[in-house]
Amino acid sequence: MRGVARTSACGLLAVTLHLPGPLTSPGSAQERDGVTTFELTTATIEDINAAFDAGALTAVRLTELYLARIEAYDARGPRLNAVITVSPDALRLAAELDEERARSGPRSPVHGIPVLVKDNYNTFDMPTTAASVALEGSIPPGDAFTVRQLRDAGAIILGKVNMSEFASPAGWGSYSSLNGITLNPYDLRRTPAGSSGGTGAAIAAAFAAVGLGTDTGGSIRGPAAANGLTGIRATYGLLSRSGIVPQALSLDVPGPMARSVTDIAVALGIMAGSDTDDPTTLGDGRTSYDDYTQFLDEEALRGARIGVARDFFGGNPEVDALMEASIRAMRESGATIVDPVRFEVDFLDFIERNGSGIRSRVNAEFQPGLEDYLATLEEGYPRTLAEVIAIYESPQVVHSALPVNPGLIALHKRNLAIGGRDNPDYIRAIQNDLPRVRRTVLEIIERHRLDALIYPTSRCPAGPIHTVDEDLGRVCEPGPSATNLSSYSGFPDLQVPAGFTSGSLPATVSFLGRAFSEPALLGYAFAFEQATGHWRLPPLVPPLPGEAFDY
Secondary structure, three states: OOOOOOOOOOOOOOOOOOOOOOOOOOOOOOOOOEEEEHHHHHHHHHHHHHHHHHOOOOHHHHHHHHHHHHHHHHHHHOOOOEEEEOOOOOOOOOHHHHHHHHHOOOOOEEEOOOOEEEEEEEOOOOOOOOHHHHHOOOOOOOOOOHHHHHHHHHEEEEEEEOOOHOOOOOOEEEEEEEOOOOOEEOOOOEEOOOOOOOHHHHOOOOOOEEEEEEEEEOOHHHHHHHHHEEEEEEOOOOOOOOEEEEEEEOOOOEEEEEOOOOHHHHHHHHHHHOOOOOOHHHHHOOOOOOOHHHHEEEEEOOOOOEEEEEHHHHOOHHHHHHHHHHHHHHHOOOEEEEEEOOOOOHHHHHHHHHOOOOHHHHHHHHHHHHHEEEOOOOOOOOOOOOHHHHHOHHHHOOOOOOOHHHHHHHHHHHHHHHHHHHOOOHHHHHHHHHHHHHHHHHHHHHHHOOEEEEEEOOOOOOOOOOOOOOOOOOOOOOOOOOOOHHHOOOOOOEEEEEEEOOOOEEEEEEEEEEOHHHHHHHHHHHHHHHHHOOOOOOOOOOOOOEEEEEE
């Protein structure tokens, strides 16, 4: 296999993007008559590095530009409320990285590149709170493994972003008792989804090149769809979970979100690594690469067998129409379309069932996992889930401007009552239910000889935030969600923009494949992105003066 051995991450960006016609895919450094035009809001990491190499841009200037966008559109203007904390050291670190670049060259393609991090990733220099008032001000003992990977590669951790508190939307989207509600940059009345909604809104608004999210039951995928981004829930075990506030460790997966497939490929290569603190990254059969950009091929769809998972259509006619257009584009790009691909009704019921379903049983991991995390914190912070609930129900929090989501309190109490990892229902879920999903999904892929399955990431466009007391004309018919396929199987799901509804709301198409098939999925997604060019900047956060220049 190409690039299995992990070596230096330097020089990964050998890929040149050839954008056909007037597409709006990210990758804005256009050359005309020897002059290159750089545009911050659509620049990929490759474009940024080209400007660095030409001496037209520095890490300090790049960081200043992103900070200006945060000030203009998060703190003022539409007030997206996506960013909780901005690093006070960002500009100093950028200056040091500029000096290092001049002295000895870049460490990697992310040298001097600002990254925003969901507030459940540990950062040694900024609070990590899971956006909860119960952990306000908590400085963890060190970085999460994936954050450290990025720092070691020269990335600038620009700040921490809002999220659904403790990664549980519980009906309120990306609301938290620490930072309030994050808004969708395409429509301020709508949710950016959860739980990584702060990451989704911030990256859609071009507050940084890349953002980090986490996904247990759809928390990267929902925000990718709601904010029109590329995201990836990687194969379980590809990316370390150590140093991240856990939800349900048998399902938790961290991952990057960005405005282009190229940037996802770059970030994935930096973040992936074997971590002795996370045994899932040490398993037999695990395959990772330092350089995932080597798999970005405009012709990757040619000859690929792509199955259309029809069970997950039918939520919204406009989203379905965008999926049909996506299927046509893939066929025109040379893919063999296998349509329909369907699962048995009893299997769909099995993975969708609430209350007594798989997720409710796996949630037995929440209390022990959270309490293991709380034990690592400084004195003065809660040590148990019961103590967290007591803080939530204290008069000073209940009567504050940002009380805790009542649905979250109810969820915490249910999780407290489950009884932990010795619960027989939990043991059955781990030993029987999750393996059944893996077997079934793999059998479908093998029966149809598929290279990937596709489906709408979210059945419907983004819905209203919980404070908007109307449906905003949204049509969303109930039905099975494909997010459970990846969550329960551990297989990768890569999301790519698929266009916009008549209300200018984005949708994404998901590519799902076998375990550790990220190279193939990135190739298909890149080919689709280059053929369609669906990404565009939300109109509520337009370019600011100074963000575009020629060199």
